[in-house]
Amino acid sequence: MFIDIDCSQMKKYNQNAYGDYFVSKRYPDEAMLIAVLSDGLGSGIKANILSCMTATMLLRFIEGGQIPIRKAAEIIMNSLPVCQIRKISYSTFSAIKVDDDGNAKIVEEGNPEFIWIRDNEVIQPDYDTIPSKTFKNRKMRVYKINLKLGDRLIFCSDGVTQAGLGGGRLKLGLRREGLIVLLKDKLKEHPDISSTEFSQYIVNQARNIETDRLPKDDISACVLYFREPREALVFTGPPFHQEKDSEYARIFANFKGKKAICGGTTANLISRELNRPITMDTTISIGKLPACSYMDGVDLVTEGILTLTKALEYLEANTPDIDNAAGKLVKFFLDSDCINFMVGAKLNQAHYDPALPIEIEIRKNIIKKIAAVLQDKYFKKVNIQYM
């Protein structure tokens, strides 16, 4: 299973720092993911520091597997100081450790209980309560659950469940019940919604029910979605042995998932072998990149080296949503979980003419760099096949 995770946040109004802190990390070797959401007492910078410390320390404790998640959370719960004025703990937290098979351990201290949705119904899991040895009335909940394909987990700060508190319509705020209704309605409408969109939706809805649409507390929503990985294939460069063109073209045609072609010669090759015409976008290329082309059954057709080089630049600089061929290629990558590259090893002599700009790189090198950034920065699974 692939775990699609994202978190959206909104600051309390008039504050310039987030009082909630979210951190998550994937461990590809152990096929595992850890995520922590912490809510710091108060708001602004002070809350930001408290929640950031709690979240990052908890993540450090859990990773590496030296301390079980339950023990790590207990240490933090027992050590968090108490605010002199409010007599409550400095921060609250939720943490999850989950593997690709869906075995999850979750701890919560002070945060609203997470919501587990399967087939658009909420599941109420059992939990153990562990009281703090050092502080009265402080306790944490520990869950051990098994997730299945299609399940969703929603963690949020109390800024979501208490949204609208004291306002006109909802005297007691949105509360867990209200949030569940919102979630179910949205899922009925968009059963396949991504975690990014879903978390943004929750945060926006919470803001909308606040009086004057001004958040009275920091609002955070973290969503985990367990689903089949989205597969993608990128065909770039003609194969070294021309007689294998038709074989590779067939592999490309039979691939189940999204497909892209990067390269003019490559596009012509596929067009010829599969007998599918290419039409070029009639708009003038934007910036310094050739425009995209269109082919039946292919999601994206672009020029090769220049577009790949630019896409690598965008991926490294984290600049999505750029309206050119490389921007579209970046979106294609980011909308996939497992990305397969078929890289042709044939060289085009013309690219080695010294008259050409130095930026024209060897295809294999660019693909290697793109694969590295997709893996390390965007947590994608990448396969490269040379042909």
Added chain:
Amino acid sequence: MDKKISVNVCLGTTCFVMGSSNLQELIETVPAKYGDKVEVSGVPCLGLCSIDWEFSKAPYVKVDDEIIKEATVEKVLKAIDEKLKK
């Protein structure tokens, strides 16, 4: 003359960096000048640079069947004019 003249501007990597990015203005200027007698479009690659590479004559443009090497806007317009005269 009934048949349209077709102009294909190669937008492959070599041609693009060697100047066809500037030839794209033809997509707008040619219809303005010749109306619907001439049709201009980009193509992903004409495949000429890899055959003709030692001469480095990119960018390439094809006006009907005629290949224009080291194409410029002027050269392409001249070729269109000559075709229209025939």
